Amino acid sequence: PTPIIFDTDPGVDDAQAIAIALAHPDIELLGLTTTYGNVDIETATHNALLLSELAQQEIPVAQGAAAPLVKPKHPAPAHIHGANGLGNIELPAVRGKALDMSAAEFIVSQVNARPNEITLVAVGPVGNLAAALQLDPGIIDKVKQVVIMGGSIREGGNVTPVAEANMFNDPHAASRVLTAGWPLTLVGLDATHRCVLSPADMDKIAGAQGKLGQVLAGSYRFYSDFYRGALGIDGCCPHDSCALAWLMKPELFTTARGHLTVATEGYAEGQTIFAPEGRPFLGEHWSSTPAVEVCLNANGEAVVSWMLEVL
Ligand code: BDR
Numbered sequence: 193p194t195p196i197i198f199d200t201d202p203g204v205d206d207a208q209a210i211a212i213a214l215a216h217p218d219i220e221l222l223g224l225t226t227t228y229g230n231v232d233i234e235t236a237t238h239n240a241l242l243l244s245e246l247a248q249q250e251i252p253v254a255q256g257a258a259a260p261l262v263k264p265k266h267p268a269p270a271h272i273h274g275a276n277g278l279g280n281i282e283l284p285a286v287r288g289k290a291l292d293m294s295a296a297e298f299i300v301s302q303v304n305a306r307p308n309e310i311t312l313v314a315v316g317p318v319g320n321l322a323a324a325l326q327l328d329p330g331i332i333d334k335v336k337q338v339v340i341m342g343g344s345i346r347e348g349g350n351v352t353p354v355a356e357a358n359m360f361n362d363p364h365a366a367s368r369v370l371t372a373g374w375p376l377t378l379v380g381l382d383a384t385h386r387c388v389l390s391p392a393d394m395d396k397i398a399g400a401q402g403k404l405g406q407v408l409a410g411s412y413r414f415y416s417d418f419y420r421g422a423l424g425i426d427g428c429c430p431h432d433s434c435a436l437a438w439l440m441k442p443e444l445f446t447t448a449r450g451h452l453t454v455a456t457e458g459y460a461e462g463q464t465i466f467a468p469e470g471r472p473f474l475g476e477h478w479s480s481t482p483a484v485e486v487c488l489n490a491n492g493e494a495v496v497s498w499m500l501e502v503l
């Protein structure tokens with residue numbers, strides 16, 4: 193199996209992705225690390241604990257970033273994921289509690305314990321990855337790979353005309369993480385907007401996932417109301433699950449290599465700017481950072497079929 197640490201701000205689509213990570217026989221979920229983003233940090237940690245308990249798997253949870261690195265924290269947008277992050281549905285009580293170490297400490301200790309084995313999958317603002325890099329830059333050469341749901345290359349943004357939410361919520365952290373020089377793939381809106389999980393798909397998942405399925409289905413209804421209003425589609429984009437789909441089924445995605453810049457201020461704040469490798473752009477900046485891989489497209493139907501198969 194592929195050992196992963198899943199960094200998350202659950203979040204309706206995060207919850208779907210956590211369910212996939214828990215269910216997939218070839219994924220070894222070492223831990224959930226939580227970040228502020230869709231919800232505040234305490235709610236994110238609560239939801240991470242709850243989701244793994246509902247799946248009857250006690251996965252270690254380490255709490256992380258409560259706010260962005262530099263910019264002021266803005267309140268989580270309750271109309272997208274609900275005030276409780278899970279569509280405002282009533283939730284059962286949580287029994288367990290988070291580890292006695294921070295998300296960054298957990299990442300650093302796991303990666304050092306299993307050099308070149310662990311993949312970091314991050315599907316929220318990436319402050320925990322930035323903190324882990326600061327704590328121990330040596331992990332750059334010890335992680336197997338880093339997969340990030342975030343950004344947009346040609347698709348435009350979802351919180352501003354140019355910025356995707358995870359990048360916008362902590363652009364300074366994103367800038368450090370995307371240019372750190374580790375093997376990294378960005379799975380952004382160019383891929384995730386090709387994938388739509390329909391109400392019928394969600395009925396199948398709910399039926400197959402027991403207690404966890406009820407939470408996934410209930411929160412899905414709230415999230416898909418947002419999509420109907422915002423994008424006019426019937427269903428929702430399972431953004432965060434796409435990061436796992438890329439990890440397990442890369443052949444379903446079109447990718448390119450190049451250099452990434454994240455704008456940290458002004459109107460472009462949170463925008464990911466991609467300079468394809470080998471293009472002679474004016475100015476050294478565009479090729480001075482280590483090259484990474486970005487997703488430019490996805491076979492949406494096949495990706496969603498994969499998700500249904502796993503769940
Ligand atoms: C990303 O933003 C969050 O709201 C979702 O959970 C996903 O990680 C999509 O832009």
Ligand code: CA
Nearest residue numbers: 203206315316
């Ligand atoms: Ca997320």
